[in-house]
Amino acid sequence: MNRRVYLAAAGTSVAASLAGCTSALNLFDDSSSTPCSDDDCDIGMSRNSFLPEEYEATVGDTVVWMNTSGADHTVTALEDGIPDDAEYFASGGYDDEETARADWHDSMGGRIGPRQTFEHTFEIPGRYVYICEPHFEPGSMSGVVIVSE
Structure with a gap:
């Protein structure tokens, strides 16, 4: 496999994986002043x-x-x-x-x-x-x- 093609494909795969991590981290967003929504918590x-x-x-x-x-x-x-x-x-x-x-x-x-x-x-x-x-x-x-x- 061409090394440049491989690295480009690997980079795309890593970026897609990290995108999922970013959305998971947003569950624990410490910057929100009102982290509770609906009836989850007070x-x-x-x-x-x-x-x-x-x-x-x-x-x-x-x-x-x-x-x-x-x-x-x-x-x-x-x-x-x-x-x-x-x-x-x-x-x-x-x-x-x-x-x-x-x-x-x-x-x-x-x-x-x-x-x-x-x-x-x-x-x-x-x-x-x-x-x-x-x-x-x-x-x-x-x-x-x-x-x-």
């Missing part, structure tokens, strides 16, 4: 932020988070950031913040993989602060759900 997760960072809900609403990135995440409530009478919540079903955070570091407990979801129903009005344990530093990958009557 709050998305980019590489390093919750989108939106602040979400408003009403008592009795179930909020759904979806990992819309290619990284692993958690939803981990901060015990001092939720109303006193509120039920604690964290992906993985933990009863307290200490256990949720420790289990992430021990075994990636509470992991929400790409395109996976976590949901929680809010029964008490107030402000709920939560973080992504593997991506949390002061000022990064945290969010707030504000629940009203």
Whole structure:
């Protein structure tokens, strides 16, 4: 086979293959400010932020988070950031913040993989602060759900 013809054919094949990869990567588009569409989720997760960072809900609403990135995440409530009478919540079903955070570091407990979801129903009005344990530093990958009557 002529070397130039072969290289041209191989280049076309590689370009076609990469075109498929590009569209697959768009599933995890971290640049979108509203990654949730229809009823998929209420709050998305980019590489390093919750989108939106602040979400408003009403008592009795179930909020759904979806990992819309290619990284692993958690939803981990901060015990001092939720109303006193509120039920604690964290992906993985933990009863307290200490256990949720420790289990992430021990075994990636509470992991929400790409395109996976976590949901929680809010029964008490107030402000709920939560973080992504593997991506949390002061000022990064945290969010707030504000629940009203």
